[in-house]
Amino acid sequence: MDNSILKDFGKRVKQLRLKKKFTQVQLANKGNFDRNYIGMIERGERNPSLINLQRLAESLDVDLLLLLKFKRSN
Numbered sequence: 756m757d758n759s760i761l762k763d764f765g766k767r768v769k770q771l772r773l774k775k776k777f778t779q780v781q782l783a784n785k786g787n788f789d790r791n792y793i794g795m796i797e798r799g800e801r802n803p804s805l806i807n808l809q810r811l812a813e814s815l816d817v818d819l820l821l822l823l824k825f826k827r828s829n
Contacts, residue, residue, distance in 0.1 A: 759828060762799030769797045771815045781801035786814030 772782050772793075779793040788810070795801040800809075803811065812819040 758799055761802055763825055764798040764823075765797040767822065768793070768811065768815075771822065772797075775815060777799060777815075782811075782814055786810045788814075806828050 761773065772779070775782075777785070779797070780790050782788075783790040783793045788807075796803055808822065809819055812822040815822065
């Protein structure tokens with residue numbers, strides 16, 4: 756299984772998080788996630804559910820579609 760999409764999505768989450776000037780812990784607290792979960796997403800180690808994608812978008816104050824708008828690396 757190719758996990759590159761998870762890594763690309765993780766880069767997108769990190770990009771949006773840094774744009775908001777949030778630490779991983781701040782984002783986790785805002786979305787009521789475990790603090791380690793955000794780091795695991797950003798490293799491409801987790802495949803978040805649709806519910807968690809919506810929670811991430813809300814925590815980052817962005818539309819879900821904007822969260823999912825990222826470029827795939829080859």
